[in-house]
Amino acid sequence: MFWEYLPVFVMLLVAVLVAVGLFVLTSSVGPKKMTPEKAIPYEGGSETTGAEGLRLSVKFFLTAILFVVFDIEAVFLYPWAGLFSRLGWIGLVEMLVFLSVLGVTLAYAWKKGAFEWEK
Amino acid sequence: MNAWLLVAPLGVLAFAGLGIMLIDAFSPGRAELAGVTTTALLMAGLISVVALLSGVDPGELPRSLRAFIAVDHAGLYFDVVICAGAALSALLAGGYLKEHHLERGEYYVLLIFSALGAMILARAVDLITLFIGLETMSLGVYCMIAYRRTSIRATEGALKYFLLGSFAAAILLFGTALIYGATGHTDLAGIGNVLAAGGADARLVLLALALIVVGLAFKVSAVPFHMWTPDAYEGAPTPTTTFMAVAVKTAGFAIMLRMLITAFGDPLSASPETGWPPLIAGIAILSMIYGNVAGLAQTSVKRMLAYSSIAHAGYILVAVAVSYAAREQAIASVLYYLLAYTVSNVLAFGSLILLGSRGKEAVTYEDLAGAGRRHPLAALPLVIGVLSLMGFPPTAGFFAKYYVLTTALSIGGGMVWVAIILVLSSALGAYYYLKVIVFLFMKEPQAGAPKAVPMRSGYVAFALVLAGYFVIKMGVTPEPYLRMAVDAAQSFIS
Amino acid sequence: MIPPIVLHGLIYGGVAAIALLTLTAWGIWFERKFAGRMQSRLGPTMVGWAGLLQPLADVLKLLQKEDLVPAQADRTLYLLSPPLTVFFTLATVAVIPFGVDVAVANLPIGVPWILAFSGLMVFPVWTAGWASANKYALLGAMRAVAQGISYEIPMLLTALVPVIFAGSMNVNEIVRWQAEHHWIALWPPGPGLFAFVIFFLSCLAEANRIPFDIPEAESELVAGVTTEYSGMRFGLFYLAEYLHTLVASAVASALFFGGWNGIFGLPDGIHWMLAKTLTLFFLITWIRWSLLRFRADQLMRICWTYLVPASLALVMISALWVHYAPQLGPMWGG
Numbered sequence: 001m002f003w004e005y006l007p008v009f010v011m012l013l014v015a016v017l018v019a020v021g022l023f024v025l026t027s028s029v030g031p032k033k034m035t036p037e038k039a040i041p042y043e044g045g046s047e048t049t050g051a052e053g054l055r056l057s058v059k060f061f062l063t064a065i066l067f068v069v070f071d072i073e074a075v076f077l078y079p080w081a082g083l084f085s086r087l088g089w090i091g092l093v094e095m096l097v098f099l100s101v102l103g104v105t106l107a108y109a110w111k112k113g114a115f116e117w118e119k
Numbered sequence: 120m121n122a123w124l125l126v127a128p129l130g131v132l133a134f135a136g137l138g139i140m141l142i143d144a145f146s147p148g149r150a151e152l153a154g155v156t157t158t159a160l161l162m163a164g165l166i167s168v169v170a171l172l173s174g175v176d177p178g179e180l181p182r183s184l185r186a187f188i189a190v191d192h193a194g195l196y197f198d199v200v201i202c203a204g205a206a207l208s209a210l211l212a213g214g215y216l217k218e219h220h221l222e223r224g225e226y227y228v229l230l231i232f233s234a235l236g237a238m239i240l241a242r243a244v245d246l247i248t249l250f251i252g253l254e255t256m257s258l259g260v261y262c263m264i265a266y267r268r269t270s271i272r273a274t275e276g277a278l279k280y281f282l283l284g285s286f287a288a289a290i291l292l293f294g295t296a297l298i299y300g301a302t303g304h305t306d307l308a309g310i311g312n313v314l315a316a317g318g319a320d321a322r323l324v325l326l327a328l329a330l331i332v333v334g335l336a337f338k339v340s341a342v343p344f345h346m347w348t349p350d351a352y353e354g355a356p357t358p359t360t361t362f363m364a365v366a367v368k369t370a371g372f373a374i375m376l377r378m379l380i381t382a383f384g385d386p387l388s389a390s391p392e393t394g395w396p397p398l399i400a401g402i403a404i405l406s407m408i409y410g411n412v413a414g415l416a417q418t419s420v421k422r423m424l425a426y427s428s429i430a431h432a433g434y435i436l437v438a439v440a441v442s443y444a445a446r447e448q449a450i451a452s453v454l455y456y457l458l459a460y461t462v463s464n465v466l467a468f469g470s471l472i473l474l475g476s477r478g479k480e481a482v483t484y485e486d487l488a489g490a491g492r493r494h495p496l497a498a499l500p501l502v503i504g505v506l507s508l509m510g511f512p513p514t515a516g517f518f519a520k521y522y523v524l525t526t527a528l529s530i531g532g533g534m535v536w537v538a539i540i541l542v543l544s545s546a547l548g549a550y551y552y553l554k555v556i557v558f559l560f561m562k563e564p565q566a567g568a569p570k571a572v573p574m575r576s577g578y579v580a581f582a583l584v585l586a587g588y589f590v591i592k593m594g595v596t597p598e599p600y601l602r603m604a605v606d607a608a609q610s611f612i613s
Numbered sequence: 614m615i616p617p618i619v620l621h622g623l624i625y626g627g628v629a630a631i632a633l634l635t636l637t638a639w640g641i642w643f644e645r646k647f648a649g650r651m652q653s654r655l656g657p658t659m660v661g662w663a664g665l666l667q668p669l670a671d672v673l674k675l676l677q678k679e680d681l682v683p684a685q686a687d688r689t690l691y692l693l694s695p696p697l698t699v700f701f702t703l704a705t706v707a708v709i710p711f712g713v714d715v716a717v718a719n720l721p722i723g724v725p726w727i728l729a730f731s732g733l734m735v736f737p738v739w740t741a742g743w744a745s746a747n748k749y750a751l752l753g754a755m756r757a758v759a760q761g762i763s764y765e766i767p768m769l770l771t772a773l774v775p776v777i778f779a780g781s782m783n784v785n786e787i788v789r790w791q792a793e794h795h796w797i798a799l800w801p802p803g804p805g806l807f808a809f810v811i812f813f814l815s816c817l818a819e820a821n822r823i824p825f826d827i828p829e830a831e832s833e834l835v836a837g838v839t840t841e842y843s844g845m846r847f848g849l850f851y852l853a854e855y856l857h858t859l860v861a862s863a864v865a866s867a868l869f870f871g872g873w874n875g876i877f878g879l880p881d882g883i884h885w886m887l888a889k890t891l892t893l894f895f896l897i898t899w900i901r902w903s904l905l906r907f908r909a910d911q912l913m914r915i916c917w918t919y920l921v922p923a924s925l926a927l928v929m930i931s932a933l934w935v936h937y938a939p940q941l942g943p944m945w946g947g
Contacts (some may be wrong), residue, residue: 003618007717008707010626015703018634019696019849026676026845039684041747042840054748060759063913067762070921071732074769077928078725081776084935092936099929104137106922111144115917117910 122179124170125190128163128198132235135159143224153213156227164202167195189242196607197241197373204365205234207465207582212358214576233259241373246295246305264355276354280347291334297327307381315385338371341432342405352425361468365461389443399440406433407544438523450608452522459515465586466504481571484558491559497573500583509552515593637856638668651902678844690744695846697737698853705730710785712883723784735761745841753837763916768815770924774808775868777931788872798869809869816861824904862893
């Protein structure tokens with residue numbers, strides 16, 4: 001079990017080493033002259049305000065909820081899909097019911113205007 | 120007869136819920152969703168009654184289904200109680216939401232899915248089903264409490280219930296995880312077998328038992344896990360309060376019985392000295408005393424009914440505490456009590472809804488002053504309701520309390536003292552129930568104080584007539600209902 | 614003495630990581646060259662023959678830049694985010710079979726593994742935007758997350774189609790099944806190809822490539838998430854984006870175009886996988902330099918009202934096909 005994953009770890013280790021190596025290099029080679037102007041947020045030349053007090057649209061949160069609903073359901077489908085050919089018609093019917101419920105949810109959210117970004 | 124009848128109520132509700140979602144989305148504000156919801160719930164309840172009477176063999180259902188969902192008579196009985204409670208709540212909502220300009224389709228969707236969750240919870244014979252049912256039920260109820268979004272009290276109540284509810288669910292989950300670790304089973308019967316064979320670490324089992332009892336005591340609002348009850352009950356729209364008081368509580372007691380009898384029904388866990396019976400009896404005593412004493416101090420009728428629901432949880436817990444010793448007699452009295460409590464509560468909350476209208480709601484005792492003389496017909500159901508909750512003959516509440524009392528006395532020993540506390544505390548409770556009647560008929564509103572004006576709604580009237588009929592019927596001829604309860608209780612044990 | 618399995622792991626893992634990073638570097642060169650040609654320019658020509666050493670020069674240049682951390686930034690998250698993007702992207706590569714039965718790790722949970730790690734990509738993007746304490750970075754991150762999680766759903770659902778056909782979640786098994794039967798994008802006519810198209814579009818959106826690059830829309834958000842990043846840290850974001858594109862091409866060719874399986878009975882092997890991957894990579898580049906970007910609202914609407922319902926339908930159709938096709942005779946069942 002562990003050995004199966006070893007190459008993955010090695011690969012990720014290489015990635016970490018590359019990243020760390022690049023950072024070590026850049027911090028030793030690159031200049032280090034910090035000035036107050038460099039430390040303020042960059043806003044393309046306009047008066048800097050930073051991100052404080054920035055209010056984000058509730059749409060983003062709605063999207064997050066929709067994501068949770070559909071993502072979890074989609075993940076449920078994976079074990080089923082892997083075994084589908086062995087489950088026979090029960091598997092088919094169950095999944096059609098499951099997908100129809102998802103479809104109803106989608107239709108509901110759609111009709112209720114959850115996907116209207118500009119409202 | 121087709122065995123699928125036994126699980127049909129669940130299917131009916133699931134499809135009705137989806138259907139209502141679609142109706143609401145595609146023809147907003149045009150359909151009478153309260154009617155549709157009530158019809159679906161009544162249909163599910165009716166199917167359960169038919170299945171109860173027809174004696175279908177559950178053995179024909181696939182094992183994979185029976186392993187997760189109970190298909191016994193107790194499950195069907197709980198279906199009937201929950202469907203009745205939910206259907207009556209839906210009727211009340213049909214009147215209340217329109218009157219207060221809150222009518223939106225979501226409410227009925229939430230209501231019907233919560234009822235489905237409650238039924239799944241009441242039929243759970245596996246820890247997994249238990250949790251799915253619990254969350255399906257609770258999530259809907261949280262939203263239904265916060266339904267009046269602009270109201271601070273509703274939000275406060277919902278948030279309190281949500282936070283404490285999540286906490287209680289976590290405690291319950293922790294308990295179920297421990298019991299799974301100790302026995303290696305998630306099905307209640309399997310847990311019961313391992314425990315009966317003494318194949319589990321007793322310390323783990325006791326800890327798990329305590330955690331599970333705490334988690335479930337929260338759902339039935341028993342002291343000391345009741346803190347959320349008054350605020351949530353008061354803040355919620357009254358139909359939601361009704362639903363919480365009847366369906367949620369019924370499901371909570373159902374799963375508590377299943378847990379205690381099926382999973383923890385071994386002599387060690389259920390020993391009257393060191394097992395769960397003294398624990399439950401202790402919670403029962405606290406609930407009875409606290410609920411009734413705190414109920415005395417209330418000025419809001421809705422809040423008083425919240426404390427009364429805590430006290431009633433205590434009464435039911437007395438029967439739960441002896442459910443191992445008195446077997447089906449105790450279980451039957453719990454089941455009968457739940458049905459009686461459902462109809463009585465609907466009557467009390469429903470008439471509170473009926474007595475108020477938009478801007479002129481009946482919430483406090485003062486609001487009710489003189490209303491009985493001004494509107495005798497609207498006040499009558501409230502009188503019957505509080506009398507039944509008080510346990511006054513010949514109402515459903517009287518026999519409910521009577522059966523619990525005789526069961527407790529039949530065990531003897533320490534339970535006699537618990538029974539005495541039950542009698543004394545209900546005598547205390549009579550004060551605040553009778554206060555309602557006193558205000559209705561013997562007080563005049565203070566000069567200049569707002570008067571409650573009754574609303575008109577066929578839905579509410581229908582719900583009250585239905586509930587009132589059953590309150591009286593169960594008080595005059597309790598036998599058929601008791602027989603149904605005993606029959607369900609027997610299937611519980613075998 | 615090192616056990617052979619450890620040796621295998623060291624070699625495969627190390628070689629795959631280095632090869633991919635190198636390939637990505639020249640992927641960037643290719644794109645710049647291609648973009649130049651499309652716009653009647655020459656692209657990089659100065660460093661090496663036809664500018665082939667340009668990526669190396671870029672790295673050297675970025676290394677010499679100052680590594681700035683804004684005063685208000687959340688230092689830990691700010692520093693951690695860029696390497697994490699590379700890390701997660703590289704992790705998805707692990708289960709992709711490059712040659713016949715050759716993958717870094719031939720895991721039975723291949724497809725969910727890929728989707729899980731590409732789903733994790735929203736975290737470093739979000740932390741980068743949040744930690745920068747810059748409003749453009751934060752807005753960019755918010756958009757990136759909204760877009761990333763929205764398009765993940767059609768991606769998850771369409772990646773399900775090959776799993777249904779092959780009856781396995783192991784990517785190599787899926788490719789093997791295609792080698793033995795038929796490429797999923799080609800047969801059955803319809804679901805496979807549509808699933809590929811939706812999957813591919815979702816991958817573009819996940820990698821924030823045009824026409825779905827609203828999170829770093831430079832005309833309105835300076836540079837989106839990467840606004841505050843300088844030097845090599847910006848370079849890592851850049852690298853991760855191209856790596857992501859390359860990996861998405863590889864995944865799509867494995868899931869839908871038979872991966873290492875050759876056409877016309879030519880011998881299977883890594884060359885086919887490379888050819889297919891690079892073809893798709895070329896396609897992405899072509900799209901990038903041909904199309905404009907969508908608006909944020911169009912982006913979300915395309916996802917939720919076209920792609921999600923379509924992919925739900927595709928899953929249903931695929932399931933029905935797999936269930937009923939064998940009854941139609943060998944010609945249909947495959």
